[in-house]
Amino acid sequence: MRTFVVISSSPLATERLARRLSRLLREGDILCLVGELGSGKTTFVRGLAQGLRVTQPVQSPTFQLMRVYQGKLPQGQVPVALVHLDWFRLSPQECETLMAEDAIPLPAIYVIEWADRARERWPVECLEISFEWMSNEGRRIAFRVGGKRWERRLNETRRL
Ligand SMILES: Nc1ncnc2c1ncn2[C@@H]1O[C@H](COP(=O)(O)OP(=O)(O)O)[C@@H](O)[C@H]1O
Ligand SMILES: [Mg+2]
Numbered sequence: 001m002r003t004f005v006v007i008s009s010s011p012l013a014t015e016r017l018a019r020r021l022s023r024l025l026r027e028g029d030i031l032c033l034v035g036e037l038g039s040g041k042t043t044f045v046r047g048l049a050q051g052l053r054v055t056q057p058v059q060s061p062t063f064q065l066m067r068v069y070q071g072k073l074p075q076g077q078v079p080v081a082l083v084h085l086d087w088f089r090l091s092p093q094e095c096e097t098l099m100a101e102d103a104i105p106l107p108a109i110y111v112i113e114w115a116d117r118a119r120e121r122w123p124v125e126c127l128e129i130s131f132e133w134m135s136n137e138g139r140r141i142a143f144r145v146g147g148k149r150w151e152r153r154l155n156e157t158r159r160l
Pocket of ligand 2: 041
């Protein structure tokens with residue numbers, strides 16, 4: 001497990017950071033987002049969507065549990081679905097069921113808001129991104145790399 005921290009000074013900076021991260025994404029990646037309401041999780045997903053050339057608007061999936069956007073991987077422009085989940089209201093059991101859902105299109109990249117609601121259900125291979133409110137427009141964004149999948153990409157991620 002390794003952690004590094006980026007300070008974002010505005011919503012646009014958070015989106016830009018996510019756009020940069022999107023260049024490293026591969027099909028099957030799982031991003032676990034942690035942080036209070038208003039800390040910037042959905043803003044970050046918006047940046048990911050931009051990087052993946054998603055044209056649909058990104059909204060919090062709080063009342064839908066799951067939103068699926070069609071995009072393309074920056075590397076090779078391969079079609080990929082961005083699966084946007086929110087675990088705020090889910091029981092751990094429901095989280096598991098949802099992740100196993102046949103309805104999820106493949107290939108996909110998963111991004112989970114309120115992922116800490118069911119930490120015990122996290123896959124070994126995931127990137128944890130935690131958001132902390134520092135000031136009105138300041139956010140501390142910490143990346144925690146777990147598993148081999150991300151460890152190999154750690155240095156690239158660090159250059160974000
Ligand atoms: N540096 C920043 N990064 C992200 N959002 C920020 C930042 N500074 C201020 N904000 C504001 O904070 C709010 C974050 O909302 P949102 O991304 O929906 O958070 P969450 O999904 O964590 O509840 C937005 O109103 C956004 O404009
Ligand atoms: Mg949100």
